Amino acid sequence: MKQKKYITFLTLFLVFTSFSQSKEFELVVPNLNNPWGFTFLPDNSMIITEKEGKLIHFKNGIKTEINGLPKIYVYGQGGLMDIELHPKYKDNGWVYFTYASQEGVGSGGNTTLMRARLKDNQLIDKEVLYIASPNSKRGQHFGSRIAFDGENHVYFSVGDRGDRDRNPQDLTRDGGKIYRLNDDGTIPKDNPFMSKRSVKKAIYSYGHRNPQGMEMNPFTNQIWAHEHGPRGGDEINVILKGKNYGWPKASYGINYSGTKFTKHRTLPGMENPIHYWTPSIAPSGMAFITSDKYGKWKGNLLVGSLKFQYVSRCVLKGNTVFKEVKLLKDIGRIRSIEQGLDGYIYVGVEDLGIVRLLPR
Template sequence: MKQKIYLLSFSLFFCGLSLLSQKKEYEIVVPDLVNPWGFTFLPDNSMLITEKEGKLIHFKHGRKINIGNLPEIYVRGQGGFMDVELHPNYSQNGWIYFTYASQGGKGNGGNTTLMRAKLKENQLVEKEVLYKASPNSKRGQHFGSRIAFDKENRVYFSVGDRGNRELNPQDITRDGGKIYRLNDDGSVPINNPFVNQKNAKKAIFSFGHRNPQGMEMNPFTNEIWAHEHGPQGGDEINIIKKGENYGWPKASYGINYSGTKFTDKTSIPGMKSPIHHWTPSIAPSGMAFISSDKYGKWKGNLLVGSLKFQYVSRCILKGNTVFKEVKLLKDIGRVRSIEQGLDGFMYVGVENLGIVKILPN
């Protein structure tokens, strides 16, 4: 009898261990989204969510409300309705910032645009285009685009090289392959790096980028961090510095999709090298620092989404070095966007699933 009780207890113990090991990693907060390219939290903890196909959703009290009076959005390839961020003083001024592809301006096709607007009775009002990259192109790749603010409330946004690596990224007289910095009203800061250079695009803050789809201010250092897609290999994390050249396509850890090389250099003197790279590519999209205490020792880690391998990489940092990576939410789907909520929890936008909350383990 004692032996049977011992075996039963032993069995229950391992059953408990098994249940613990199967503890849920996440819960779905906003279901049934196609491509939640960007999202942000309003002061009442409701959410604004962009769908790449050209929708803006206000998710509140479990309901999805489609916001009206959107700008005309050019949906092609990787382009559409992209990021959304609130002004740091949103509670006082009500400004919301968006990036999207539009057909306005010179040339056929579209290019990335930064707009700000306010929300009133489920409509966008007081819309202001702050920047429109040019010329337009019918190419469907590399629109960027993420938005971040610094401590001085200046707005940064990224525009990919639009599939034209030969002309755009290394030329500061052309848009594309750049990270830009503006004052919050769209004016150019007087200390931007190229304001006094003839024919330069005055809003450029850094150049030599391929397609940055993750950008965030590091809350511990107040520096702007960004990641970008490489080609076949060579996805990068960079710390964005004023006026610096990040090398694309002169230096890269990647190769052409055909398997051929386009450069034999991974670094070049005078150009900034990445602090971390992924080869093979993970196709990174979305990033956020964990600055809350909700996840214990994870505080200070950086989360990066993988479109290709469908997980979230928890990057453990030592200073400005990625010391180790741990995969979260394996096989959840194509991870498009990541944000820390007002409640301190981390939220992840997943294509063809929705927005999920990572549960503390």
């Protein structure tokens, strides 16, 4: 065990030393296991989710664990996941986060959206806004990312929970969907399926597999999301009201075994991705560069790769990715990406921490 710990430490030291010499990044928050999500408070300190069920406040180089979390169902890919501030946080103090929970229908767990306020490193005024159901004992595809639009609607994603043949295309079931709520958890009157009986009226779009990246494009005010395909077929999509994104009826991917589960890459009435990866890069985390810190990179989209351990800088022309450039190659599994209040890009890396991407 001591030898294993030494080898792990040596590997991280060599990786960090190599990158430090290249001056591509600097380590800001060290010693994190799986920084699934993070966001910045008005004083530029961070609140960070660790998938294992810890919420951390990082300020002036010091980590303080925040108390008062609900019970987290840490199982498989599930745990404490994304976190975002309300756009009017300075006025109302609301913090939104997703986590795997055993509440709800059946055994196992599913994705839950909660909001709370933060006071003296304690969560108070906790409100559950949505519980996906039914629960499942499967350990994969919980999602989950959070984004706000310009009207303070909150969007969040729930993966198909490993049940691709039922959940994504069935509007009566949660899973494989992106949802839209008012900021207080009520359902907007103009949600696309409000007039249909027996459906989940919080659904905004469906036919998704496992979206682990979502942001409002600040240049178009549209919600963009990416999702994991199986063996190939990771996608970037522009999320449109009431649209079907095809999973699993249409996909650029195949089964992990190499067999096909569909003969269709596209189908009438289903949205095509604006970009896809084959082979799969296992995308997680995304951010648009809106600051001037990185020169001509302004307007680019950043997507993390868990599988190949780099950040893809996607150069856009409208809704088209016409070029990709790999950043932070071999740094580790990229889990989360955010632009800070200071205009710099910050990247959460598993078994390392949060790094600041330095301009070239």
